[in-house]
Amino acid sequence: MKVLMTEYLRIDLETENWECRVCEHVVGSARGNYKEGLLVYKRDPEDIHPSIIDPDKYKFTFCPDKDWVSIYEFYCPSCGTQMEVEYTFPGHEPLFDMEVDVDALKEQWSHREEILEPVKGPNVLVDRTHGHNH
């Protein structure tokens, strides 16, 4: 059985591995930090958050200050899907963000049916494409 843990990651309870949900790539042991099995890139904030006012004229431009914040991007090494993004302090180590108790997960899912598509929960809004649109 496989448990869908995030938009792009699942845990195979039999092999106890993190897997990429896009390309099936085995990322690493589910008892460890999945990020250790991914590629990491330090992104320049200007690539994502443009200076909408002129950085040559002004100190604050709507673009984050790259000396004050680092953006780490984590990619699947097999398909290049961006699985996680972390905004952090410059020089800070990436966080071990999901430390799973695999034994407890196995026990929990031994009482459940496998779910192949994530459960979304109750719908509270009309779809944007059918809403008010000028």
Added chain:
Amino acid sequence: MSTNIDTEVQDQELIQKFLKDTTLFLGPDPEIIRDHRIMPRTPDEEECMDKYTDLNQISSIRDRLQSACEEGFEMVEQMGAAPGAKWGDIITGIYSASGDLTIGSAGGVLIFSALVHHPIKFIIKNWIEEHTVGVKEGDGFIHNDSRYGNVHNTDQSMILPVFHEGKLVCWAASTVHEGENGAIEPGGMPSMAETSFDEGLKMSPFKVVENYEIKRDILTFLQNSVREPKLQYEDMKVKLFACMRLEKRIKEVFETDGPDALTACLRYTNESVVKEVRNRISEWPDMTVRTQTIMDSTLRENALLKINLALTKKGDRLIFDFTGTSPELTNRAINTQLPGMKGMVGQAFMNHIWPDLPRGQAGLSPIEFVSQEGTLVDCSYEAPNSQSLMSIFHSFTVAQHATAKFLYSCPDKYTRVLAPWHNMINTFIWGGVNQHGEMLGNLCADLNGMGGGARMDRDGEHALAPIFATMADIGEQEMNEEEVPFLQLVSKKMTANTQAPGKYRGGMGYTMIASTKDSDQWGFMTTTQGSKVPTIQGLFGGYAGGSYPLCKVTDVDVYDVLLKNPEQFKHSIHETMNEQPFPDASYSTHHMGMGFDISKRGELYMISQGSGGGYGDPLERDPTYVIMDIEEGLISSDWAKKLYKVEFNDETFALDLEATEKLRADYRELRKQQGKPYAEFVKEHVKDTPPADIPFYGSWNRDLDTVYAGSINDKRDAKNPGPIYVTNPKDVRIGELEAELEAVRKQANIPATDTRK
């Protein structure tokens, strides 16, 4: 004949009585304010629950009480004078005899649900038996000091005990974000406060109403202490009458079902919610999720401060551990008292995770917290906290970010998995003498226009609601302008190219350009972080929103410009700042912690609300959604192409899906080339210490035993960091200028005019 044990008990009682009688100051009681749990079941509640077991009756009473809370909410919203009241920054609620909030209004600021029980418990503990005070039918108590349990002291509560034939059965209370409170800056949330004595009225719970009438002498004292005396009176009356309406509805239940049935209903409701919360927690996977957010400002100066969270779920326990968070800054206003942090975490559950549960204290009751006293999220009695929203909002965001990672796998969901909401009150706080000659101090309800986080299946909604009140309104600007002497020349226009990208993008924020017109005694403040560093995180490969500065144009009267050369006026921040259309004007940018600034007629203050977080890999964004955003002016074509790798005709916006697919495939390959294996990346980029040239506060990497206190040379014990006093930024600037002057003098060989020490 008395035994030794009897004697010991008598001695103990005597000591307790002596200590009680000789207590010189009834300050905040740690037993009360550090405990967010519902009180133990009392013998009276036990008896009532034995007597009333019909769940239909319990449910019927609960529905009536809920309706009463909505009615009270409506009264305050319709009649309240404070902008916060008009636009929903309020709550009304019914509390058990022990002080637990059981039923709160569905709308409004739900953080109050987790806070107002503290002052009620203070009243119960200290004033019921106190012969100089007492608690009687028709009494009303006022409170605002967050050290006795509150968000910040701009929020005032009116608390009314409800009796039946002389027996205290429950409490009714109403809380409003009043704004003005007599602090050193107008509007009630001074960022210049360096001690708690700079923060205006600090009301421990005290009696201000007898026989359902406000005591005029105390009222006059309160009015005399604030900038808006009429508002103080009006809203005290409004809250009192809302509480009286609640009392009326409660007494109607006494008539039909009896007070014991109501007591049983309150207790049963709270205990059921606690049980249900434990059941829901049990459905989550057992794990620890770690996250952090970055505070980039104290509102006086830029600095890096960490809010750190490890959220652990084990069985039916859920533990929020804030160890590693920045120490408090003892002369800055951004600290929060512990109840405020807990309340805001509770808000995350009530708003975005389990909105179907009754709005009450019980939802938070089984959740556990670990924090260190003397930190930003659990500050000391001495530390100012008038801008506690800063650390409170970050606490919300780390809670929201961490819980999303638990919720994804759950088969039963009560809401959709959500990226973090924008979390800052990007708005104008204002004050001075208005066009009618009245002194005012308050804020624009645009603080309620935060961009929503993207959900797992759809984009976030623009400027939807604040994180502290899902159903608060941003108000009508034109109504506001009847009372204030400034116009928002640009209002509610989305700020293009500031979205948080993702498979689903965050809901965006809008531009506000304000300018004073009809007063020589008027000014503005802005009190948010995030002008250098985003204040939130994205989710599952989505990004956060960008950063949001303050832009100013001075030495211009834009109203003259609008009369003589209206074409010079530009309707966006980027056109105004980049094109600099007014020839003799000065253009500048600032962080968003602007202290109260007297404005001149026609000068421009320009800010933008922020974007909620993005969800998922931007390369998976539906290309038609990208085009819709371009058509709606949310993003420019060139930027959309760069971010989302879409190919389309620039004139017709016709998509080339094949070319788009190829662009995206190529970009995925590029990522694989650019990205480094984790270990290699860590070796190259991770440092053993924080940046040396930026003041940093908090833990570093995995070491949670030590926290930095503004310098890599100042390391402290995380469990007891001690006070930190930050130098006044003006003194820092004077020091820099003096050093520069000294260097120039030396270079030019010009002696100082006065060398005496």
